[in-house]
Amino acid sequence: MKATTWVQPTIVTVQDVPDPKILNRRDAIVKITSTAICGSDLHLLDGYVPTMQTGDVMGHEFMGEVVEVGADIGPDKLEVGDRVVVPFPIACGVCTPCVQGMTSACENSNPNAGAAEKLFGHPLCGMFGYSHLTGGFAGGQAEYARVPFADFGPLKIESDLTDEQVLFLTDILPTGYMAADFCDIEDGDVVAVWGAGPVGQFAMDSARVLGAGKVIAIDKEPYRLQMAEQAGYTTVNFDEVDVRSVLLELTGGRGPDKCIDAVGMEGSHGSPHIYYYDRIKQLARSETDRPYALRQAILSCRNGGIVSVVGVYGGMIDKFPSGSWINRGLTLRASQTPVHKYLRPLLERIERKELDPTRIITHTLPLDQAPHGYHIFKHKLENCEKVVLKP
Amino acid sequence: MALDSQARPSPSEIAVVGRALGVVSAALGVPLVARPADVADAIGVGRKPRARLAAQIVGGRELAAAAALLVRPSAPFVWARVAGDAMDLTLLGRALAGHGRRHRNRTVAATAAAAAITAVDVVAALRASRSGSATELTASTTIRKPPQEVYERWRAFSNLPEFMAHLERVDVLDERRSHWVASAPFGSAEWDATITEDVPGERIAWRSDQGATVPNEGVVRFVDAPGGRGTEVHVQMRYSLPAGGAGKLVARYFGEEPHQQLDDDLRRFKQVVEIGEVVRSDGAPGGKRARKEFPQRPAQPLSTDEYTEVTW
Numbered sequence: 001m002k003a004t005t006w007v008q009p010t011i012v013t014v015q016d017v018p019d020p021k022i023l024n025r026r027d028a029i030v031k032i033t034s035t036a037i038c039g040s041d042l043h044l045l046d047g048y049v050p051t052m053q054t055g056d057v058m059g060h061e062f063m064g065e066v067v068e069v070g071a072d073i074g075p076d077k078l079e080v081g082d083r084v085v086v087p088f089p090i091a092c093g094v095c096t097p098c099v100q101g102m103t104s105a106c107e108n109s110n111p112n113a114g115a116a117e118k119l120f121g122h123p124l125c126g127m128f129g130y131s132h133l134t135g136g137f138a139g140g141q142a143e144y145a146r147v148p149f150a151d152f153g154p155l156k157i158e159s160d161l162t163d164e165q166v167l168f169l170t171d172i173l174p175t176g177y178m179a180a181d182f183c184d185i186e187d188g189d190v191v192a193v194w195g196a197g198p199v200g201q202f203a204m205d206s207a208r209v210l211g212a213g214k215v216i217a218i219d220k221e222p223y224r225l226q227m228a229e230q231a232g233y234t235t236v237n238f239d240e241v242d243v244r245s246v247l248l249e250l251t252g253g254r255g256p257d258k259c260i261d262a263v264g265m266e267g268s269h270g271s272p273h274i275y276y277y278d279r280i281k282q283l284a285r286s287e288t289d290r291p292y293a294l295r296q297a298i299l300s301c302r303n304g305g306i307v308s309v310v311g312v313y314g315g316m317i318d319k320f321p322s323g324s325w326i327n328r329g330l331t332l333r334a335s336q337t338p339v340h341k342y343l344r345p346l347l348e349r350i351e352r353k354e355l356d357p358t359r360i361i362t363h364t365l366p367l368d369q370a371p372h373g374y375h376i377f378k379h380k381l382e383n384c385e386k387v388v389l390k391p
Numbered sequence: 392m393a394l395d396s397q398a399r400p401s402p403s404e405i406a407v408v409g410r411a412l413g414v415v416s417a418a419l420g421v422p423l424v425a426r427p428a429d430v431a432d433a434i435g436v437g438r439k440p441r442a443r444l445a446a447q448i449v450g451g452r453e454l455a456a457a458a459a460l461l462v463r464p465s466a467p468f469v470w471a472r473v474a475g476d477a478m479d480l481t482l483l484g485r486a487l488a489g490h491g492r493r494h495r496n497r498t499v500a501a502t503a504a505a506a507a508i509t510a511v512d513v514v515a516a517l518r519a520s521r522s523g524s525a526t527e528l529t530a531s532t533t534i535r536k537p538p539q540e541v542y543e544r545w546r547a548f549s550n551l552p553e554f555m556a557h558l559e560r561v562d563v564l565d566e567r568r569s570h571w572v573a574s575a576p577f578g579s580a581e582w583d584a585t586i587t588e589d590v591p592g593e594r595i596a597w598r599s600d601q602g603a604t605v606p607n608e609g610v611v612r613f614v615d616a617p618g619g620r621g622t623e624v625h626v627q628m629r630y631s632l633p634a635g636g637a638g639k640l641v642a643r644y645f646g647e648e649p650h651q652q653l654d655d656d657l658r659r660f661k662q663v664v665e666i667g668e669v670v671r672s673d674g675a676p677g678g679k680r681a682r683k684e685f686p687q688r689p690a691q692p693l694s695t696d697e698y699t700e701v702t703w
Contacts, residue, residue, distance in 0.1 A: 005691060020692040023671040023701075053674075055689030072667070092666050096535055096620060108662050111675040112687075114655050126672065129690065136674015136690040146692065148670065 002391065003057045003142035004370040009047030012058060012371050020138065020146035025072035028150030030084060034163035035062035035140050037370070037387045038171055039197050039264070040312045042378050044131060048265060048289075049314055051115070051132040058370075060088035060128040061170040062140025063163060069150065077151035084154035086147055087339035088171045090126035090137060093152030104336040109148065110135040119315070124336070141370055143391040155343045164388065165350055168202070168357040174342035175310050176202025176262070180210050182308035182333040183258035188213035192247060192256035192300065194293035196224035196235075198360050198386045199310060200262035204233050207260075209354050216250060218243060220268060223383040231359065238269075247300050255302035264311025265289035281318060291317040298324050298332075309334035360386045367391040405519045409464020412472060412515060415508070416457035423450025435497030436486045445482060452478075466519035473516050476509035526649055527629045532657040534664050535621040538613040539592040544664050545611055545624075546595060554659035554669055556652055556679050573605070580604045606631050624660070626653065676701045 003017045020029055038061050043049050063085040069078055078084070090110075091103035098106050106125035110116060113123030116133045126148070129139015138145065147154060157166055176199045183191060191207040193200050196219035204215045217228035220239040229235050236246050247256055269275040269292040278290040297307050298321045307330055325332060349355045362385040365373050373387035423430050427446035428438045436442045452475055459468040483502040487495075534541050544550065548569050552558040559579065562570040567586045572579060582603035588596035588610070598608040609628030616623045659669050659679055669678035674687040676697070693701065 001692075003691065005689075018692045018694045020673075021698050023673075023676060023693075024668060026666070053687065053689045055691050057673075057689075057691045092670075094535065094665050095661075096533075099535070108666050108670060111670055111672050111678075113658055114651055117654075126670070132674050132687055132690065135672045136687050138673040138690045138692055144692075146673070148672075149666075 001143035002367055003138070004059060004367070006044065006052050006056045006058055007054055010045060012045060012374055014368050014370050017057065020144050022068060022070045023146065024148055025070045026149050026151055027070040028066050028073060028078060028147045028154070029068040030062070030064040030086065030145050030147050031067045032062050032064040032140055032143060032145060032391050034064070034167045035059050035389045035391065036167060037141070037373050037377055037389070039199060041374070043265060043312055043314065045374055045378065046266065049131045049133070050119070053132065056129065056131070057138035057142055058129045059139035059141030060130055061167065061172070062086055062145060063167050063170065067144070073151045078154065078156070083157045085157060085166050085169045085343070086128070086140065086145070086154050087343065088127055089336065089339055090128065090135065090148050091153060091340060092149050101338055101341040103338040103340040112136060141367065141389060143367070153340065155347065159351065161350065164358045164361060166347065167388065169343055169346055171337065171339065172198045173202050173346055173355070173357050174339045175199050175337040177206040177342055177346060178335065178337050179203040179260045179262060179308045179310040180206035183207065183260065183306050185210045185212050185258065187211060189257040190214045190216065190251050191258045191260065192216040192218060192297070193260045193262055194218045194297055195262035195311060196221070196228045197262065201227065201231070201360050202357070203260050203262050203310065204228060204231065205355055209349065214250070216247070216256065221380050224385060227360070227385060243296055244300050251302070255300055255305065257302055257305050259297040259301040259305065259307045261293045261297045261307065261309045261311045263293035265291070265313050267292040278318070287316050287318045289313045289315060289317045291320070295319065295321055298330060301330055304329045306331045306333065310337070361388055363387045365389055405466065406464045408515050408519070409460045409469060412469060412512065413457045413460030413464065416453045416460060416472065420450045420453030420457055423447065423453060433497065434501035435494030449479060449482070466516060469512065469516040469519050472512045473509065476505065476512055479505045480509060525629055525631045528649055528653045529625070529627045530650070530653040530657050531623060531625045532661050533616050533621055533623050534661050536664055538615055538622045541622040541624060541664060542592045542595070542613045545660070554663050554679055555656045575605070624657065626657065671701070
């Protein structure tokens, strides 16, 4: 089959690889009908996530049709022919975190848990196409994928919703929703979102449906800000204005009640000297992440507010504003998304047309053109917001 | 725990013996440095400048040994004392060989004393180093099943090789005895083991029988975890590699990190009990055979040949 594989930092290719096979009794093989490139794939592309190997199949946002099931999967759970959306965290469904709904902390799904434990103190769950720290599972930017624990993870789509309407349930829609969910939004809350990429857009939509009074989008790409503006949000271009003063102005001096970081480790900064300070430290491997958005979100948030982090950070950061955080009583919340628990509620919101995930799709390309998709998404060319690939 | 406590000195024993030897070193070193000529005369080698210089060098060495042992009493420094003893005996032997009759009895007495000290040092050094050849490991995990069930899964020894990377086979001989076959960096090791304690739902302790190439013993405890969290499994074990400390270094060179392996074994035990099998990925398709963690094979589907190799 054809698959998008990682070659070396900044290079991916589409090549022929063997077809996936059942390895565990609760596996299923899915023939992929739609898959997407995620912002976090760009961190893998650029080599910021350790333990990538040449030949690793990329991709953790995919859906398709079940073509084979393992011996332990009963027909009441999943059958050949079922149309499924596959959550990016691989979760067993029976360990304590899974039973409690924290599937992204599954204790059984990562065969390389020992290695992840050394970096993070405790292991991570397994994930599709997301380095060997999360298990070394082949991803879904391919024609087929092996899906472990297929009787627990995948969501069957039995209505006539299009792929484009449900594909983002795999990751970015639940991730954006979780960001807003962490904010415990109250009536009249002002929610500021750093990053108007796909996750940021969905965080804004989710803040809206959860009752925010005003939603503010912060970015520097005019086309991304325009997309947010069209959806009804206030926009701030950090390349043109001082973010903190504008936020104070927009909130009567209080600061946003809730701040969401949907940027992560490869952020940009309006001031070149600050950008290059962190960029050089990152290149020298003396920090792994450039946390501009996180720093600014903490400093901007009102006293006693909530800072919700869904941008991906990978290791260590410098100049963390701990004084602002503790003295002003901020709550900092973050997680890899336990996608499973958001699947059904979000599917219902899509069915009720409260959320329209298709609004962010700017490019639909054949799988063969995945490297081009990575290129335009990374460099923000052709007004690229979200690339969907069709195998 | 039931681990054999005589085979190995406790860290505090090394500290006490090491410090005592440090005091002995200081008691010898001070007069040798302060009044070298008098000491040389007292042991019957005369007051000549050469004897004086030798006494001062030996004294300086004793003071250094004293400082090392008092600050950090440990096996290497006790061995350094043994090396010093060898030097002393050599010097005294030369003195005896070239000796006139005068004061010869003093030198003989000094040599006898040095030999006695050497014997004490050698015994102390050997005891202190025995800790270097045994590896002691602890690891724990929590499994979402009741203690009795988790105990039963472990107690069925013949199933252990499913998740323990090094075990190839376990044959249960009778209620208490079993035969174990494990792979080692060089070839394989086999031994018989006896259960020394067996409390259903609570603990299993074992010890290898006489003559095992890799003598080992340990205890596994099954503890009810608080708030219905299942069962805490606590493993404590100890084994001695045939070549002692050198064997450990060699094993590490071949990528065998014992603590990591026991952790991984327990993680796979949890998988087997909770989900029924060891989880496999494309990067680590061999389950427990994914011994060396990195580099792995790429995270892409297996070829038919690789598939045949890794699966049942």
